[in-house]
Amino acid sequence: MTGNIDCTHWKWKNCPVAWKGQYASGHHGSPPFVLEVVASQDLWIWYAFFGVMGSNNDVNVLDQLPISDDLLNGKALDVPFTVNGNEYKYGYYLTDGIYLQYSTFVKAFRHTFEERDNFFKGREExxxxxxxxxxxxxxxxxxxxxxxxxPLDLETLRYIMYACIIMHNMVVEDK
Structure with missing residues (x-):
């Protein structure tokens, strides 16, 4: 497994009033940021995208990621592995049900009928x-x-978020 890919949302509680209409969508009280990351089980963040929510959601944020361009262009990470005697060339990401059907995205079974499917679903979750x-x-x-x-521009906010992620990874590595 290359990692888990998922999205989260952060509310910008102290957004300048003059900017709220520019960054907020109708159903959010405060303008939200969206953060999509690829993380491993040891909490190491391998890849991140940070931006203003606006019209972005978990699905169309994926369209903006360079990682999805790589997937569509066949440039996935070369991580060979073998499962049940079958060899695979590329690694895969664990995702939740909202992500699109890519060969490198593995989702949990929705309805399990066999014991092995239940076992896989539990391990994947x-x-x-x-x-x-x-x-x-x-x-x-x-x-x-x-x-x-x-009034910080989006690029400065992005630098702040990436600095926090780098410090987070430093703490994870130190432990």
């Missing part, structure tokens, strides 16, 4: 908790993203 834990740690440690004050 356990492995997917890594990305949710990574989001939880990021949100708990780095409140600056949520409470950033002042």
């Amino acid at each position: 356990g492995a997917r908790k890594g990305v949710e834990r990574a989001f939880g740690v990021l949100k708990a440690k780095w409140h600056i993203v949520e409470h950033v004050v002042g």
Whole structure:
């Protein structure tokens, strides 16, 4: 497995009032940011995309990621592995049900009828908790993203988020 891919949303509580209409969508109180990452079970974040929510959601954020361009162009990571005697050339990402059907995305079974499917679903859901834990740690440690004050442009906010992710990975590596 290359990692877990998932999306989370952050509310920008201190967004300048003049900018709220520009960054908010109708059903959100505060303008949200979207963060999509590939994380492993040890909470290491391998890849991240950070931007303003606006019209973005979990599916169309994927269209903006360079990682999806690589998948569509056949440039997936060369991570050979063997399962049940079958050799595979490329690694795969564990995803939830909202992601599109790509050969490198593995989703849990919705309806399981056999014991082995139940076993696989349980193991996959356990492995997917890594990305949710990574989001939880990021949100708990780095409140600056949520409470950033002042009229910062999106590029500066993106640098702040990526700096928080780098520091997060440094803490994970140190442990």
